[in-house]
Amino acid sequence: MPSRRRTLLKVIILGDSGVGKTSLMNQYVNKKFTNQYKATIGADFLTKEVQFEDRLFTLQIWDTAGQERFQSLGVAFYRGADCCVLVYDVNSAKSFDNLNNWREEFLIQASPSDPENFPFVVIGNKIDVDGGNSRVVSEKKARAWCGSKGNISYFETSAKDGTNVEEAFQCIAKNALKSGEEEEIYLPDTIDVASNSQPRSSGCEC
Template sequence: MPSHRRTLLKVIILGDSGVGKTSLMNQYPLNLAIWDTAGQERFQSLGVAFYRGADCCVLVYDVNSLKSFDNLNNWREEFLIQASPSDPENFPFVVLGNKVDVDGGNSRVVSEKKARAWCASKGNIPYFETSAKEGVNVEEAFQCIAKNAQKSEEEEEIYLPDTIDVGSSSQPRSTGCEC
């Protein structure tokens, strides 16, 4: 059975301006198509073309900014509306709490516990605390992102059989993180 697969995975990285999205992206030199809003968050609705076809969505906030954390809901909802994934309940997201290095952690306002609780409430989204500046947990986070994006892409794989059996049903899918 021949299959047609894309060789490039599309990862969308979203979050408020200044949370470190570009810095995180630049720390991880893997061959992913990572689409960064490049500080244009003021255009909240970035358009369907930006989001469509994504294999994973990374939500980034600054652990020193409650507002950037509170806005994760908006970014997640905006992505689901614009991308219209076929199975929104199981679409792979990863959350990164960035800038853990700032001020030796003394200016932190969002606890790891609070962030993990939010991720659990959204279907057990994988969570990593990172420092793009110092490279803390960036490799591990992007390994998980790449794994989830690849898993998502494989589940969307299109098979072109020689004959079509209209009586077969599709198997249930799971996109749980095993990172």
């Protein structure tokens, strides 16, 4: 049986507070959703092993706080990222308009070696809300924006019922794999990422 080498792939999830970043991560990793809202403090991450062609990869998914006061913590979180996920709420025009700010912030903080070709994935979340009647950002508009930024992959999801979450993260993993370092990386169980980071309960950002 061929040996299986584990590679760490770092994924960053960005977007305004409340768009569902934590919920997406928890739905993908733990297949769980809660209506309880609790803002992420600083950053948190979960890991999930994925397998491609008999090779194991560990996705390290970082969920960063959407509040502006935490953006100054960005450099430590963003550096070494293999893929960046930009999330907005299809029911919030402001969260969509801010995608460009988050993208630019990431490129500044992470300083990828090839910014023009760095892999991004855009997720329009909360398509389940009010049966879609509260929606204000059309799929056409979102896809047009993604096209203008180098044909970024785009998914519409519901972190609540799981719609397209698995598909989106499969794309994220493949994009991360393309740019990821082909080496084994040791990761301790816990990381003190910031002095004001605090342990988080099971509450999540919905």
